[in-house]
Amino acid sequence: MSGSTLVIEGCAVATVDSAGTEYSNGHVVLQGNRITAVGSGPGPAIEAVRVDGRGCLLTPGLVNTHHHLYQWITRGLAADSTLFEWLTTLYPIWADITEDSVRTAATGALAALARTGCTTTADHHYVFPRDGGDPLGAEITAAAEVGLRFQPCRGSMDLGASAGGLPPDDVVESLDAILAASADAIARWHDRSFDSMLRIALAPCSPFSVSADLMRESAALARETGVRLHTHLAETTDEQDFCTATFGCSPAEYMARLDWLGPDVWFAHAVHLDDPAISALAATRTGVAHCPTSNGRLGAGIARTAAMLVAGVPVGLGVDGAASNESSSMIEEPRNALLYARAVGGPRAMNVRTALELATMGGARVLGREAEIGSIEPGKLADLALWRMDTPAHEGIADPVTALILGPPPPLAALYVNGREVVRDGEVRTVDEELVAGRVARAQAALVAAVG
Numbered sequence: 001m002s003g004s005t006l007v008i009e010g011c012a013v014a015t016v017d018s019a020g021t022e023y024s025n026g027h028v029v030l031q032g033n034r035i036t037a038v039g040s041g042p043g044p045a046i047e048a049v050r051v052d053g054r055g056c057l058l059t060p061g062l063v064n065t066h067h068h069l070y071q072w073i074t075r076g077l078a079a080d081s082t083l084f085e086w087l088t089t090l091y092p093i094w095a096d097i098t099e100d101s102v103r104t105a106a107t108g109a110l111a112a113l114a115r116t117g118c119t120t121t122a123d124h125h126y127v128f129p130r131d132g133g134d135p136l137g138a139e140i141t142a143a144a145e146v147g148l149r150f151q152p153c154r155g156s157m158d159l160g161a162s163a164g165g166l167p168p169d170d171v172v173e174s175l176d177a178i179l180a181a182s183a184d185a186i187a188r189w190h191d192r193s194f195d196s197m198l199r200i201a202l203a204p205c206s207p208f209s210v211s212a213d214l215m216r217e218s219a220a221l222a223r224e225t226g227v228r229l230h231t232h233l234a235e236t237t238d239e240q241d242f243c244t245a246t247f248g249c250s251p252a253e254y255m256a257r258l259d260w261l262g263p264d265v266w267f268a269h270a271v272h273l274d275d276p277a278i279s280a281l282a283a284t285r286t287g288v289a290h291c292p293t294s295n296g297r298l299g300a301g302i303a304r305t306a307a308m309l310v311a312g313v314p315v316g317l318g319v320d321g322a323a324s325n326e327s328s329s330m331i332e333e334p335r336n337a338l339l340y341a342r343a344v345g346g347p348r349a350m351n352v353r354t355a356l357e358l359a360t361m362g363g364a365r366v367l368g369r370e371a372e373i374g375s376i377e378p379g380k381l382a383d384l385a386l387w388r389m390d391t392p393a394h395e396g397i398a399d400p401v402t403a404l405i406l407g408p409p410p411p412l413a414a415l416y417v418n419g420r421e422v423v424r425d426g427e428v429r430t431v432d433e434e435l436v437a438g439r440v441a442r443a444q445a446a447l448v449a450a451v452g
Contacts, residue, residue, distance in 0.1 A: 003032025003419060007043035008386060011053025012400045015376040016060050016360045020353065022401075028058060030382040033195055033419035038376055055390030056413050057400040059356065060375050061119025061383035062330045063363025066230075066268040066289035066318025069123045069139050070094070070102045072109035073444040075326045083236045083298050087166060090323060095171045096450045099133030101443045106142035108440045109322055111428045114146060116409065118330040119383035119417045120363070120373055121148055122289075122318070124230060124268065126155025126205040127171055128181075136185060140198065147422040147430045149196075149383065151367055153203035153230045154185040158214045164246070166208045175214055178204075179221060186225050194372055195381055197418060203230040207251055208242050215258045228264050228368055230289075234277070235269035236300045252277035261286045266366045268318060269294075270308070271301040278304065282311040287366035290358070292336040293327070294320030302340045305358075306349040316363030331409045334359040338405060352405040382419040387412060 006029070013026035015038060027043035029036045037044065078089040097105075102125075113121055121143075125136055136154060143150035156178040159165030165172070173181075182202050190200040202222045204210040215231075222229045234240065234251040243251045252273060255261055261280060266287030273281070281288065290303050308315050317333040319325050334355035341350035364374025373383050387410045389400050394410060397403035404410065415423035422430055 005046060005048035006030040006051065006419070007046070007048045008051040008053050008058060008384070009043040011056040011058045011386065012389070013038065013058045013376065014356065014401055016357055017375045017377050026058075028376060028384065030416070030419055033382050035376060035378055035380050035382055037378055051386070051414065053386060053413070055388060057387045057389050057404055058376070059117075059385050059387065059404070060360040060373065061385050061415065061417065062117045062359045063316060063367065063374060064113060064118050064121040064318055064330050065266065065287075065316035065363045065366045066291055066320055067109070067113075067121055067123045067328075068125065068321030068323070069106040069109040069142070070097055070125060070127065070135065071321035071323035072105040072112075072328070073101060073440055073447060074323045075444075077323060082238065083300060084166065084238050086298060086324065091167050091171060092451050093447050094127045095129055095168065096447055097127060097129060097132055097135065099135055099138045101447065102135040103138035103142050104436070104439045104443045106139035107146060107431060108436050109328060110142055110146040110148055111431055111433050111436060112328050113319070113330055114148060114415055114422050114428050115412065115426065116329040116331045117385040117387070117412060117415065119149055119385065119415065120151070120367070120369070122151040122153060122201070122230070122367060124153045124155050124203050124205075126157055126203065128156075128173060129171060140189060144197070145431060146428070147417050147420055149373070149417055151199045151201060153201040154182050155203040155205050156182070156214060156218070157205045157209040159209050159211050165210075172209070175211065175217065178214060179217055182218065182221055183225070186227055190225070190227055192226070195418065199227070201228040201230050206232040206239070207247075207254060208239060212258060215260060219259055222264070228266070229260065230266055230268070231260070233267035233270055234272045235295070236298070237272060240272050250274070250277065252280060256280060264368070266314070266316075268320070269300065269303065271295055271303045273304060273308075278308055278311050278313060281308070281313045285314060287314040287316065289318040289366060290315055290337055291318040291320040291325070291333075292340045293332060294318075294325040296336070296340070297324050302344050305337060306341050306345045309354070314362065314365040315358055316366035317359050329409060330359070331404075335405050352402050355405050356401060382416055384416045385412060386414040
């Protein structure tokens with residue numbers, strides 16, 4: 001916990017702790033990468049760098065529980081397609097990604113996340129072309145450069161079109177190759193320490209792109225090595241129909257057969273779950289990454305988030321891949337989660353503080369890091385977002401949390417990750433975003449040109 005002392009003061013503070021503690025005028029003290037004090041009024045009279053937070057709201061950094069960073073270079077394509085149409089359009093393009101193009105895409109996507117308040121992100125990377133180099137290592141390098149806390153999921157697909165799956169054969173791998181690469185990723189990169197900036201998870205892609213053997217073997221490897229498990233589940237009715245026709249059961253029932261329920265598992269989307277499925281997830285403490293913007297973009301449906309929360313399912317938020325959520329704005333996800341929940345469940349289905357909790361502590365729980373991040377409490381890691389709430393667009397909204405969730409996305413005065421300033425006055429300080437944007441444009445043009 002060594003390092004300089006920083007005091008942020010004069011701001012409203014929403015701690016998102018278990019008591020819902022908030023201060024209309026409060027302070028937070030950081031020592032190195034840890035939070036050491038939180039309270040009302042000015043900060044203590046100690047030797048420290050002081051940040052004037054007047055006009056701002058301080059929240060925990062937002063936690064993104066599901067993404068596909070490589071898709072940042074394939075945004076805007078198949079804009080009016082269903083999920084399966086979208087996938088079949090994009091798989092041939094993704095088949096040509098390389099280590100270099102993934103690093104470019106990941107840098108752009110991670111910078112966008114930082115600018116929208118995200119301090120921790122998971123990523124689900126499952127496309128490994130045979131001559132593509134090391135895409136997983138490339139995105140890990142990008143996350144270190146941008147400065148976000150990172151949980152990359154070593155994804156996989158072994159069920160190509162010739163075997164009844166959806167992806168083309170040239171983007172799938174063999175079971176043995178996947179397991180070897182998964183074990184290597186854990187050995188090389190997984191950091192179990194309290195203040196870890198990098199943890200690995202294993203993530204076979206989806207029921208329609210992987211075999212039952214891959215699901216079972218991945219679960220066994222993950223539990224043997226103590227890492228988490230992730231996959232897509234119940235995103236669309238097409239998937240529901242596929243599982244019924246292929247396995248004779250629902251997607252959630254299929255996961256139960258494969259021993260893929262438990263507190264070390266989280267599913268992306270989980271849109272089409274019936275009451276028994278929600279009860280099964282709650283009983284096993286299986287988590288869900290709710291991706292409202294992407295679900296709306298692809299017309300997948302509206303997840304039963306309120307019902308999941310009532311049942312006790314751990315729920316966090318995700319922006320999903322940039323090819324199905326071109327803005328990839330983390331601060332938009334709690335607002336959309338609230339609006340979707342109310343659209344189907346009425347005005348009391350979700351309140352603004354629950355929406356903020358989903359984006360912070362909810363995500364921390366889903367990633368198994370609730371003891372370290374997700375709330376502003378002494379002893380936790382210094383991952384914080386300081387939002388400017390005194391803009392003309394927010395003036396007149398007395399409650400800053402309501403302004404944050406229901407108002408337009410506010411600019412960031414500062415974003416701290418592990419005590420390091422990553423964003424200041426709305427600008428990412430760790431990478432040159434204009435330079436990255438040029439690289440992204442060139443990478444996308446090359447990918448699209450390659451498939452004619």
